Amino acid sequence: MSATEERSATRRHVREGCGRRVVVVGYGPAAHRLVEALTGNGFDGTVTVLGEEPRPAYDRVALTSYLAGRTAEDLAYPAPAGVTARVGTRVTAIDREGRTVVTASGEAVPYDVLVLATGSAPFVPAVPGSDLPGCFAYRTIDDLDAIREAARGGGPGVVVGGGLLGLEAADALRGLGLDTHVVEMSDRLLPRQVDEGGGAVLRNHIEALGLTVHTGAGVRAVEAGPDGRAARLVKPDGEAVEARVVVFSAGVRPRDELARGCGLAVGERGGVVVDSGMRTSDPHIYAVGECALAAGMVYGLAGPCLAQAEVAADRILGGAATFEGADLSTRLKLLGVEVAQFGATSGALDVTYMDPVAGVYKKLFVSDDARTLLGGICVGDAAPYDTLRPFVGRDLPGAPSDLLFAGAGGDGIDLPDDALVCSCNNVTRGRVRAAIAEHGLTDVRGVKECTRAGTTCGSCVPALGRMLAESGVDTGRALCEHFAYGRAELFDIVRVRGIMTFSRLIAEHGTGRGCDVCKPVVASILASLGNGHILDGEQAALQDTNDHFLANIQKNGTYSVVPRIPGGEITPERLIVIGEVARDFGLYTKITGGQRIDLLGARVEQLPAIWKRLVDAGFESGHAYGKALRTVKSCVGSTWCRYGVQDSVALAIALELRYRGLRAPHKLKSAVSGCARECAEARSKDFGVIATERGWNLYVGGNGGFTPRHADLLAADLPTEELVRLIDRFLMFYIRTADRLQRTSAWLESLDGGLGRLREVIVEDSLGICADLDAQMERHVAGYADEWRATLEDPERLRRFVGFVNAPGTPDPSIEFETERDQIKPVLIPLEAVSR
Amino acid sequence: MSVLQQSPAAAAGERAWTPVCRYADLSPDRGAAALVGRRQIALFRTFDGRLYAIGNRDPYSGAYVMARGIVGSRGQEPTVASPMHKQVFSLASGVSLDDPATAVPTYPVRVVDGTVEVGLDRAA
Numbered sequence: 001m002s003a004t005e006e007r008s009a010t011r012r013h014v015r016e017g018c019g020r021r022v023v024v025v026g027y028g029p030a031a032h033r034l035v036e037a038l039t040g041n042g043f044d045g046t047v048t049v050l051g052e053e054p055r056p057a058y059d060r061v062a063l064t065s066y067l068a069g070r071t072a073e074d075l076a077y078p079a080p081a082g083v084t085a086r087v088g089t090r091v092t093a094i095d096r097e098g099r100t101v102v103t104a105s106g107e108a109v110p111y112d113v114l115v116l117a118t119g120s121a122p123f124v125p126a127v128p129g130s131d132l133p134g135c136f137a138y139r140t141i142d143d144l145d146a147i148r149e150a151a152r153g154g155g156p157g158v159v160v161g162g163g164l165l166g167l168e169a170a171d172a173l174r175g176l177g178l179d180t181h182v183v184e185m186s187d188r189l190l191p192r193q194v195d196e197g198g199g200a201v202l203r204n205h206i207e208a209l210g211l212t213v214h215t216g217a218g219v220r221a222v223e224a225g226p227d228g229r230a231a232r233l234v235k236p237d238g239e240a241v242e243a244r245v246v247v248f249s250a251g252v253r254p255r256d257e258l259a260r261g262c263g264l265a266v267g268e269r270g271g272v273v274v275d276s277g278m279r280t281s282d283p284h285i286y287a288v289g290e291c292a293l294a295a296g297m298v299y300g301l302a303g304p305c306l307a308q309a310e311v312a313a314d315r316i317l318g319g320a321a322t323f324e325g326a327d328l329s330t331r332l333k334l335l336g337v338e339v340a341q342f343g344a345t346s347g348a349l350d351v352t353y354m355d356p357v358a359g360v361y362k363k364l365f366v367s368d369d370a371r372t373l374l375g376g377i378c379v380g381d382a383a384p385y386d387t388l389r390p391f392v393g394r395d396l397p398g399a400p401s402d403l404l405f406a407g408a409g410g411d412g413i414d415l416p417d418d419a420l421v422c423s424c425n426n427v428t429r430g431r432v433r434a435a436i437a438e439h440g441l442t443d444v445r446g447v448k449e450c451t452r453a454g455t456t457c458g459s460c461v462p463a464l465g466r467m468l469a470e471s472g473v474d475t476g477r478a479l480c481e482h483f484a485y486g487r488a489e490l491f492d493i494v495r496v497r498g499i500m501t502f503s504r505l506i507a508e509h510g511t512g513r514g515c516d517v518c519k520p521v522v523a524s525i526l527a528s529l530g531n532g533h534i535l536d537g538e539q540a541a542l543q544d545t546n547d548h549f550l551a552n553i554q555k556n557g558t559y560s561v562v563p564r565i566p567g568g569e570i571t572p573e574r575l576i577v578i579g580e581v582a583r584d585f586g587l588y589t590k591i592t593g594g595q596r597i598d599l600l601g602a603r604v605e606q607l608p609a610i611w612k613r614l615v616d617a618g619f620e621s622g623h624a625y626g627k628a629l630r631t632v633k634s635c636v637g638s639t640w641c642r643y644g645v646q647d648s649v650a651l652a653i654a655l656e657l658r659y660r661g662l663r664a665p666h667k668l669k670s671a672v673s674g675c676a677r678e679c680a681e682a683r684s685k686d687f688g689v690i691a692t693e694r695g696w697n698l699y700v701g702g703n704g705g706f707t708p709r710h711a712d713l714l715a716a717d718l719p720t721e722e723l724v725r726l727i728d729r730f731l732m733f734y735i736r737t738a739d740r741l742q743r744t745s746a747w748l749e750s751l752d753g754g755l756g757r758l759r760e761v762i763v764e765d766s767l768g769i770c771a772d773l774d775a776q777m778e779r780h781v782a783g784y785a786d787e788w789r790a791t792l793e794d795p796e797r798l799r800r801f802v803g804f805v806n807a808p809g810t811p812d813p814s815i816e817f818e819t820e821r822d823q824i825k826p827v828l829i830p831l832e833a834v835s836r
Numbered sequence: 837m838s839v840l841q842q843s844p845a846a847a848a849g850e851r852a853w854t855p856v857c858r859y860a861d862l863s864p865d866r867g868a869a870a871l872v873g874r875r876q877i878a879l880f881r882t883f884d885g886r887l888y889a890i891g892n893r894d895p896y897s898g899a900y901v902m903a904r905g906i907v908g909s910r911g912q913e914p915t916v917a918s919p920m921h922k923q924v925f926s927l928a929s930g931v932s933l934d935d936p937a938t939a940v941p942t943y944p945v946r947v948v949d950g951t952v953e954v955g956l957d958r959a960a
């Protein structure tokens with residue numbers, strides 16, 4: 001919290017005189033959700049969070065993506081405003097009588113309401129050697145840093161535990177290049193989710209990926225090598241498994257030690273006992289998340305933990321929300337295998353389908369009269385999960401054996417109105433159908449807003465899309481088969497939920513693995529929201545080839561290079577550098593319509609060397625390859641021109657530097673003319689500025705190209721500062737709400753209420769979002785970095801700029817040039833000359 | 837550990853396995869080109885760790901660019917889209933999913949001790 005925020009919070013407190021002090025112990029996902037739910041609902045007291053980890057709360061569910069290149073900042077949740085968060089602060093005791101908690105440094109922090117959100121600790125069996133260097137848990141970013149460090153030398157790695165987390169850890173070790181083993185006590189993998197048959201199919205999948213699975217095996221000891229580090233794991237039968245890295249993932253235990261220490265009721269097998277309002281045996285203390293024993297059990301999944309946090313927040317705010325337990329059904333992909341389980345994991349009768357060749361196992365449990373569905377298990381194909389989960393506890397809609405083949409679309413199965421579609425928020429199909437009809441809903445976002453279905457884990461979102469389609473709604477907004485949303489809706493999801501990876505977005509809000517339509521859209525959204533270099537971590541794999549290589553692909557597979565020349569102004573020295581680079585690399589050279597210079601014919605492996613020469617001379621990327629700002633063209637303006645009334649060059653340069661690198665639904669072009677003669681052709685641009693005697697006229701939504709359109713006058717005679725603010729908002733509003741590949745001209749025409757509406761939103765702030773739009777643009781401007789330079793400085797990013805992985809220096813033999821008008825020109829290989 | 841993943845054998849006949857790179861050199865859901873003899877091969881490592889090898893030449897444009905396409909899925913099929921004009925091909929069969937008459941060749945690929953190997957018929 002900033003000093004001013006702190007002051008204003010104190011002022012509020014004094015003025016209203018009723019603010020209470022809430023102290024939260026633990027700063028994980030549950031604590032974060034609680035704090036968000038408090039501050040977002042007008043809580044007027046003070047909130048202090050004390051967390052033991054050295055960083056604010058982050059998305060633990062996505063922890064593994066950290067090893068794939070996401071940074072701690074990527075995983076961090078946005079910090080809620082007006083909250084004092086103290087990291088690296090462990091609480092060691094609670095003084096219930098004095099209503100204070102004591103930290104490790106001996107400081108006492110007073111509370112009126114205390115919330116325990118301490119989560120759980122990995123269970124490490126007390127066998128000899130389990131604390132040797134080289135033995136790790138798998139729960140925090142620090143754990144992963146340590147594992148990554150230890151895995152640097154390669155070698156064998158062992159995961160103890162073959163449950164959900166264990167398999168995730170095993171995948172991580174494999175990703176770090178270790179020869180990975182999994183040791184599981186039970187006779188199969190995922191003993192809590194699947195039965196023997198499912199376990200066998202899963203095992204086949206996993207062994208095919210090169211992992212070694214030891215079931216029915218525990219750990220007797222971990223033995224050290226001569227260097228004193230873990231060297232092997234010994235199973236109870238005496239067999240040893242070589243292991244440089246040992247990860248314990250053998251279950252978790254609720255961290256209830258603070259509660260025990262101050263005499264709160266705890267469960268027999270651990271967990272702080274709470275009532276349905278998440279209150280412990282002391283009415284001033286709540287417990288939420290994995291440390292709480294709620295509705296008879298300790299929940300180890302994020303969904304229920306977050307629901308509990310919301311209930312506690314509501315109670316603190318004076319509400320009466322309750323937590324009545326949650327469904328533990330799971331559907332996920334582990335090591336590339338779909339696994340799903342819903343309802344009961346046993347029953348009087350069962351129907352099984354198994355295809356060991358395809359690696360598919362499906363089983364349904366039914367009542368002894370074979371009429372009621374009790375539960376199911378799927379491995380390798382989880383399609384029945386969506387269609388059949390709503391039938392748990394009710395009459396089967398068809399013969400069990402047919403149901404096993406029910407397609408992903410639930411074809412031919414008529415689901416009853418009282419079947420749950422969203423179990424996180426208890427929403428039935430009937431409720432969704434009624435909402436669609438009553439409110440004339442046309443998209444998933446509407447359904448979510450109206451019913452809350454799909455707003456928590458998101459796994460029912462595809463089902464919501466299908467229900468819209470069934471109701472006769474044209475879901476043409478769907479981006480592609482992977483997302484039932486249009487671009488604007490996806491933008492909101494990413495923004496509001498703070499999603500920072502494609503993996504998480506598609507897992508929670510889509511299906512499948514994405515494609516050339518949705519991946520670049522998501523890449524652009526992530527970039528618009530300021531998520532770092534576009535070639536980092538997982539983002540790299542989302543980019544179109546142009547963005548991927550920061551250059552434009554040409555018909556023979558070579559690329560063009562376009563340095564930025566802001567406003568079209570260039571010194572003779574720099575012009576000479578461009579000429580020299582073009583000459584030295586033998587590039588075809590042409591002046592573009594946007595007042596800059598295009599260098600064509602570069603091979604992938606030449607790009608870094610070309611950029612290096614340009615960057616050293618002070619150039620940067622011109623983003624000619626991106627759906628981003630291209631150029632701000634200008635005339636010479638009042639400095640030289642007899643007619644000019646304003647300095648159009650200076651403004652064009654300022655605008656180009658302000659918006660450079662800004663990712664948008666489509667490319668953005670701009671121009672500034674120094675007088676009404678309009679030599680810069682500003683009215684054919686997405687945003688164009690024309691000088692007047694008194695300031696600037698701003699035109700928006702112009703276009704050249706395929707469907708030319710003259711830009712509309714949005715505001716006249718603006719001073720520069722106001723002009724810039726309006727452009728900021730125009731661009732951000734466009735970026736938030738336009739469809740994929742929709743230029744500003746088409747967007748403006750599709751905007752309900754057109755130009756008038758645009759004025760209401762960005763001039764009069766009718767939606768109350770202008771402050772947000774301004775802040776978002778400020779973040780963009782502050783976060784800008786040249787993508788070429790950043791690539792040159794990072795060996796990891798440079799790695800992909802090779803022609804062939806096995807012959808990095810060899811030029812692609814298929815690329816040939818001939819000469820025309822003294823420059824190169826591609827020789828195209830005739831199509832029929834290449835045999836398949 | 838030895839063989840990690842092996843595609844089903846294609847045609848009979850003798851096959852030469854050529855090591856091309858380390859498994860770790862490949863990024864998830866992205867391709868890389870390799871030069872084996874005179875042949876250009878596009879290698880892909882998908883999100884689930886599987887490997888695929890197809891011809892690097894885009895049959896629609898004639899350019900050797902398939903390795904630079906976007907990887908994804910259509911239904912259950914793992915796919916790559918040509919970076920030139922976005923035609924989508926199955927990584928498993930090489931067939932164009934929009935135009936089954938067009939296909940790129942596929943090659944067997946395996947990992948031996950962390951090294952990716954591509955199999956080509958000796959005659960090739």
Ligand SMILES: Cc1cc2nc3c(=O)[nH]c(=O)nc-3n(C[C@H](O)[C@H](O)[C@H](O)COP(=O)(O)OP(=O)(O)OC[C@H]3O[C@@H](n4cnc5c(N)ncnc54)[C@H](O)[C@@H]3O)c2cc1C
Pocket residue numbers: 025026027028029030031050051052053060061062063064089090091092117118119120138139140165168255258288289290291299300301302303305
């Ligand atoms: C690798 C991994 C993958 C997962 N994947 C999934 C998944 O796919 N789906 C799913 O639903 N769930 C998943 N989970 C589980 C999910 O992350 C947890 O359910 C969730 O994190 C619980 O949140 P929490 O806030 O209750 O506890 P935690 O996340 O454990 O946070 C508790 C925090 O409190 C701190 N703390 C504890 N004691 C003190 C103290 N005395 N003083 C100060 N601070 C203290 C801890 O250091 C910790 O930072 C996964 C977990 C892991 C580790």
